[in-house]
Amino acid sequence: MRPHSIIFSVLENRSYLPSADRVSVLIASVLLTFALTRLIQSPRLTLTVTLPGFYFAYPLTLAAAMTTLAAALTATGMDWLTRAHPTLGQKSNLEYLMLPTLTAFVIGAPLAALPNGAVLLVGFAFGAILLASVFLAEYIAIDPSAPSYAFARAGLTALAYALFLILAVSLRFSGARMFLLTPIIFIAVGLISLRILRLDDAQRWNFHWAFGAGVVCAQIGAGLHYWSLTPIQFGLALVGPLYALTMLSANLAENIPLRRAALGPAVVVGLALVSAIFLK
Numbered sequence: 001m002r003p004h005s006i007i008f009s010v011l012e013n014r015s016y017l018p019s020a021d022r023v024s025v026l027i028a029s030v031l032l033t034f035a036l037t038r039l040i041q042s043p044r045l046t047l048t049v050t051l052p053g054f055y056f057a058y059p060l061t062l063a064a065a066m067t068t069l070a071a072a073l074t075a076t077g078m079d080w081l082t083r084a085h086p087t088l089g090q091k092s093n094l095e096y097l098m099l100p101t102l103t104a105f106v107i108g109a110p111l112a113a114l115p116n117g118a119v120l121l122v123g124f125a126f127g128a129i130l131l132a133s134v135f136l137a138e139y140i141a142i143d144p145s146a147p148s149y150a151f152a153r154a155g156l157t158a159l160a161y162a163l164f165l166i167l168a169v170s171l172r173f174s175g176a177r178m179f180l181l182t183p184i185i186f187i188a189v190g191l192i193s194l195r196i197l198r199l200d201d202a203q204r205w206n207f208h209w210a211f212g213a214g215v216v217c218a219q220i221g222a223g224l225h226y227w228s229l230t231p232i233q234f235g236l237a238l239v240g241p242l243y244a245l246t247m248l249s250a251n252l253a254e255n256i257p258l259r260r261a262a263l264g265p266a267v268v269v270g271l272a273l274v275s276a277i278f279l280k
Contacts, residue, residue, distance in 0.1 A: 016146035018081045018139045026077035027131050030104055031124055033070040034111045037063050067108030074104035074131075081135060087143045096138045098195050099160060102188065103134045106163050109170040134159055141199070153199050160192045161239060168221075168235035178225045185221040185238065190214035193246050200250050213245040233276040240272020 040062060078100045082093040107127045114123045133155065140152035167188055171181055194210035217238055224237055244265030251261035 016140050016143050016148065018135065019084065022077075022081055022084070023132060023135055026074070026081065026135065027128050029077065030070050030074055030131060031128060033066055033073060034108060034127070035124070037066045037112060038116070063108070063112040067105060067112070070108060071101050071105040075101040078135065078138065081139060082142060085139060085142045093142075095195065095198050096142060098191050099156060099163070100131070100134050100138060102191055103130055103159075103163055106167045106170070106188075107131075109174060110166065113170075113174070130159075144202070156199060157196055160196055161243060164188055164192055164242060165235045165239050168238045169231040172229070172231035172234040178222055181225060182218045182222050186214040186218035189217040189242055193242065193249075196246050197249055201253055206249060209245070209249040213242060213249075216245060217242055229276070230279075232279055236272050236276040236279065240269045240276075243272070244268045 075097050078097045079093060082088055082096050107130060111120075111123050111127060114120045137152040137155045137159070140146050140148050141156060143149065146152070168185070171184065176184070190210045190213065193213040194206065197206040197209060220241055221234075221238055224234055227234075229237070247268065248261055248265045251264065252258070
């Protein structure tokens, strides 16, 4: 029996941890989807739309299709995992699918860009660890009475911001055009802020804050698109506002006065911008 399976087998008898076999099968299936991209050769297709005064061209690649497939597979697999949780019952499990699906989508671009060899193996190992972490944390978060709930909640929050940083850096590194960059940032920020705010307040969905954060970060991303920034600078300049807006929402939900509630987020934005300016 593999070492990680032994660890899972010892712990999975407790209701707040998933089946080791299910987690292993899901991770292997997702990573196999990415690995097939390296083995299958396909022609490069280009979607074009020509209108008076407007020309649109978007390359359709196998990597993009397989990344979408991996994200869909992750959502289906996470639904499979969470349905087995003894305390879920008839409740909706939608909130527990968002971050795992986004994780699979985010790791697709870096894995596709890595060269063959040891670096690629390290990338796949990191992807497996990332997927295992988010699967376990989301499963534990289903039951607020679980002993590791506080740790899982903090881990999911940190992982959400890290995922967005990886996504922003990957988009900048790949040279994504603005018509793709803006909607991807909007959707990613909306999902991440929605999940983080849901962790802070499980009684309601903060759609208005998630939408507002998505609009603000998408506009910032569009404005920074033509600036001469490195991928790390671009990522930090976007992570700061995302963190600040979610912090502001959480502060206001606790009835903290606006001036005090905005102080922390303002400091975060300032630190992120300073880091983005001086970090090359």
